[in-house]
Amino acid sequence: MTASCNVVVLISGSGSNLQALIDSQAEDNPARIRAVISNRADAFGLTRAQDAGIPTAVLDHKAFDGRDSFDAALMEVIDEHAPDLVILAGFMRILTPGFVRHYQGRLLNIHPSLLPKYKGLDTHRRALEAGDSEHGCSVHFVTEELDGGPVAIQAALAVEPGENIEQLTQRVHAAEHQIYPLAMRWFAEGRLRLAEQGAMLDDVNLPASGYQIRI
Incomplete structure (x- = not known):
């Protein structure tokens, strides 16, 4: 049995991926x-964590005089838990380069598009407006480039004819709930890691799109 892998999850909202x-x-x-840490005291994900017996903390970014001081305080709280892996699960803050470097190789994020397509916000609307035949989500290592780190795993699904944004959003969320736990487990088992040449699974270089799952 592999030794346990300490994970800290950062959230800002309802925490469905956290669940x-x-x-x-x-x-x-x-x-x-x-531990589960939020920058919002009203994040429902904190209740999910407490119900599971997981320690929680709140760090209100508005109480700090800038991104650097907030991130420095956040790193202190995270590091109290000696994390092997830090997971961003709907954490709606742009992280400073110093924060990203501190956790390099052990910081994962999930993004609702097939990266490198549609970095940033409004990904489902942009995919529908472009008439894309497929859409999905990506788990990637976090680097200083927004949504630009090496992809570990993607779930791709066919966009249904006439599908609206709510339907597509719901289906992508369901896909996120499949691949994020998988990526966390792979990392914990030592199978997934970040190397100089990019993301690796079982010591094999992954393609730019990561490990692909079709749903």
């Missing part, structure tokens, strides 16, 4: 969420 990560912590999974 999927919590639910995936079976006995044979070395990943263990040690």
Whole structure:
């Protein structure tokens, strides 16, 4: 059995991806969420964590005089839990380069598009307006480039004829809940890592689109 992998999850909202990560912590999974931290006291994800017996903390970014001081305080709180992995699960803050460097190789994010397509916001609307035949989500290592780090895993799904933005959003969310726990587990098992040449799974270089799953 692999030694446990300490995970800290950062959230800002309802925490549906957090719930999927919590639910995936079976006995044979070395990943263990040690803390959930939010920049919003009203984030429902904090309740999800508390219901699962996971320690929580709130750090209100508005109480700090800038991004650097907030990120410095956030790193202190995170590092109290000796994390092997830090997971961004709907954490709606742009991170400073110093923060990203501090956790280089152990910082994951999920993005609702097939990266490198549609970095940033409004990804579902942009995919529909472009008439894309497929859409999906990507788990990637975080680098200083926004939504630009090496992709670990993607879930791709066919866009249905006449599908609206709410329907597509819901289906992509469901896909996120499949691939984020998988990426967390792979990392915890030592299978997924970030190397100089990019993301690697089982010591094999992954393509730019990561490991592909079709849903």
